[in-house]
Amino acid sequence: MVGLSDFSSDIKELILKVPVRYPKIEGFLTMKILLTGGNGFIGSHTADKLVEMGHEVSIIDLKLGEHLRYLGRNLVQGDVCDKKTVERITMRPDLIFHLAAVSRVEWGEIDPERCLKVNVLGLLNVISWIRKTSLVPHIILASSREVYGEARTPLVSEEHPKEPKSIYGIGKLMAEKLLVRYAQEDTLKYTIVRFSNVYGSIRDLPERVTPRFVATALEGRPLTVNGGNQVLDFTFIDDVVDGITSLISHIERRNQSVFDTDLHFTSGRGCSVLEMAHLVKTTTGSDSEIRIAPERGWDVKRFVGDYSKARQALSYRPRTGLEDGLSEYVRRVRSSQDGRTS
Numbered sequence: 001m002v003g004l005s006d007f008s009s010d011i012k013e014l015i016l017k018v019p020v021r022y023p024k025i026e027g028f029l030t031m032k033i034l035l036t037g038g039n040g041f042i043g044s045h046t047a048d049k050l051v052e053m054g055h056e057v058s059i060i061d062l063k064l065g066e067h068l069r070y071l072g073r074n075l076v077q078g079d080v081c082d083k084k085t086v087e088r089i090t091m092r093p094d095l096i097f098h099l100a101a102v103s104r105v106e107w108g109e110i111d112p113e114r115c116l117k118v119n120v121l122g123l124l125n126v127i128s129w130i131r132k133t134s135l136v137p138h139i140i141l142a143s144s145r146e147v148y149g150e151a152r153t154p155l156v157s158e159e160h161p162k163e164p165k166s167i168y169g170i171g172k173l174m175a176e177k178l179l180v181r182y183a184q185e186d187t188l189k190y191t192i193v194r195f196s197n198v199y200g201s202i203r204d205l206p207e208r209v210t211p212r213f214v215a216t217a218l219e220g221r222p223l224t225v226n227g228g229n230q231v232l233d234f235t236f237i238d239d240v241v242d243g244i245t246s247l248i249s250h251i252e253r254r255n256q257s258v259f260d261t262d263l264h265f266t267s268g269r270g271c272s273v274l275e276m277a278h279l280v281k282t283t284t285g286s287d288s289e290i291r292i293a294p295e296r297g298w299d300v301k302r303f304v305g306d307y308s309k310a311r312q313a314l315s316y317r318p319r320t321g322l323e324d325g326l327s328e329y330v331r332r333v334r335s336s337q338d339g340r341t342s
């Protein structure tokens, strides 16, 4: 199906200028939705889909790329930790999807202070703004499998003990607790969503494992694998966006089973990082060498996410197997290199 994200920024801007934008689905209300960190990988794809569904979307982010220009005046550039910047948001949202974060485990180890400031105090600042404006939006917090630390069970459910190893995981858990605490005090409702190794778009951070493997394999350079035996849950971006937008539709319809709870949007399949390197080589047809480098102390050794709670609440089901997801990702990378949009 052709969607808004298939068009370039100029075309999207034109489409959105047409008074009746995308056909709204009969009987469905539309919401005003603020995405913090909406310029990023997951946020920008979610924004495209939400606009397609007829919602009004606003974004606050440190950076604003070309791909978001179509949102026009609903864009605020700046730091979520800065009170004055947050006050520049003119939208009065029904829902906030809070994604703004130092979004890599390694970055949290390099600069723990910045990581905790953005990932914890950034959320606090958004909550303070809501409280001042007496808005009562639903808040979705983008959290991570890192809150669990090492898995004690083959499949990790939301009930698994939360013993984060990394600074990033500690910050995400603190943010979750902060949100729950304010929800208890105020009338605000929340949903915590946890992701794991999302991949599949040219908007992903190039430093992350899948984009890095694909880029180096396509260039025929060696793939460096730290350790390699870690078994992780790689989840395709389109499945994640489907999960999020389905969640938002349930929130819109006031389905209480998704209120004040936590959900996994994961694939439910484990793949070792070394296996992933081999899969990338096969998918790209590359003869790159695989080089094993030392493990990093903060890496979890195993996480495979049980998504049965999201399946029950939302009928969430990841539809893209790893081989298909990787093939599609490589196709997107190649077509963007050919100068087309992906």
Ligand SMILES: NC(=O)c1ccc[n+]([C@@H]2O[C@H](COP(=O)([O-])OP(=O)(O)OC[C@H]3O[C@@H](n4cnc5c(N)ncnc54)[C@H](O)[C@@H]3O)[C@@H](O)[C@H]2O)c1
Binding pocket: 036, 037, 038, 039, 040, 041, 042, 043, 060, 061, 062, 063, 078, 079, 080, 081, 098, 099, 100, 101, 102, 103, 104, 118, 122, 142, 143, 144, 145, 194, 195, 196, 197, 198, 199, 203, 204, 205
């Ligand atoms: N991608 C994954 O595999 C994954 C896994 C688990 C959790 N998450 C979480 O999901 C969310 C989105 O991840 P992503 O992959 O899109 O990451 P991303 O880095 O692509 O997006 C994060 C966005 O937040 C913005 N940002 C950072 N600091 C900010 C600040 N102080 N003020 C305003 N904006 C700021 C960045 O500019 C960026 O656009 C993050 O909270 C991340 O921690 C992602």
